[in-house]
Structures are given as C-alpha cells and as structure tokens.
Amino acid sequence: MLPASKRGKPRAEVQVDEVTGCWNYGGTLDRDGYPGMVSLPGGVRTKAHRAYFIQAGGVIPDGYHLDHLCRNRRCVNPDHMEPITPTENQERRVRGNRRNQQMIRELVTVDRLMTVEEAAESFMLPVHYIEAIIRWPQG
Numbered sequence: 859m860l861p862a863s864k865r866g867k868p869r870a871e872v873q874v875d876e877v878t879g880c881w882n883y884g885g886t887l888d889r890d891g892y893p894g895m896v897s898l899p900g901g902v903r904t905k906a907h908r909a910y911f912i913q914a915g916g917v918i919p920d921g922y923h924l925d926h927l928c929r930n931r932r933c934v935n936p937d938h939m940e941p942i943t944p945t946e947n948q949e950r951r952v953r954g955n956r957r958n959q960q961m962i963r964e965l966v967t968v969d970r971l972m973t974v975e976e977a978a979e980s981f982m983l984p985v986h987y988i989e990a991i992i993r994w995p996q997g
C-alpha cells in the first residue's frame with residue numbers, strides 16, 4: 859500500500875519508501891546527492907524535487923530554498939518539502955545537525971525529558987521541524 863500524498867503522485871522514476879513515505883528519485887543526482895536538473899513544461903530547467911513541488915501546485919518564492927523536512931536529499935515527495943529562506947536553511951543545518959537530531963529524538967521520545975515544544979525552544983528550531991526530526995528518523 860503506497861502512502862497517499864496530499865499533492866501529486868509518484869511517477870515511474872520514483873521509488874516510494876513505504877516506511878518514511880519518501881519518494882526516492884531514480885534519475886540522475888547531482889554531486890551533493892540531490893535530484894538533478896529536469897525541464898518543466900515551458901522549458902524552464904530546475905532540480906527535480908523543485909519540479910515535483912511546483913507541479914503539485916507548490917509555490918517557491920524567488921530566492922527561497924526548498925528544504926527537505928525528511929532530510930533525505932533524494933526525496934521528491936512534495937509533502938516532505940518546505941520553501942524557506944537561505945538564512946533559515948543555514949540555521950536548520952547548524953541547529954538541526956545529525957548530533958542534535960539524535961539528541962532531540964532521545965530527549966523527546968526515549969527519555970521523555972522534553973516536549974516537542976520545549977525541544978523547539980531549546981534548539982531554536984520550528985515545532986514542525988522538531989516533529990519532522992522525530993517522524994523521519996534518518997539523515
């Protein structure tokens with residue numbers, strides 16, 4: 859059973875991870891492991907995960923990055939993407955690094971020393987980002 863997406867459908871080039879709901883892109887990846895460039899209808903070239911997001915009706919304001927909430931670079935599931943400013947993207951990388959992700963999961967779900975909201979405050983990350991770290995324990 860494939861997890862249903864609110865937006866868009868996985869195409870043949872995509873392999874759905876039934877545990878995480880990630881749509882792992884089977885096309886060419888760039889050297890950083892992100893989906894490679896594709897053409898949108900009209901000929902504009904963009905990264906495949908951005909193309910999936912846009913084709914699912916998502917809007918990416920000028921200059922914004924598309925963050926993988928699931929932190930799986932190969933993923934093109936529009937539901938796992940969020941347009942954010944480059945500054946926010948940088949902050950998430952630093953504050954939500956692998957070590958902190960591990961710590962957040964332990965504090966909230968294993969040791970139960972913090973609520974999601976408290977973790978968001980201590981790590982200076984948005985609540986939905988903390989939820990994503992717990993929901994998609996990878997990366």
Ligand SMILES: [Zn+2]
Nearest residue numbers: 880928933938
């Ligand atoms: Zn994903």
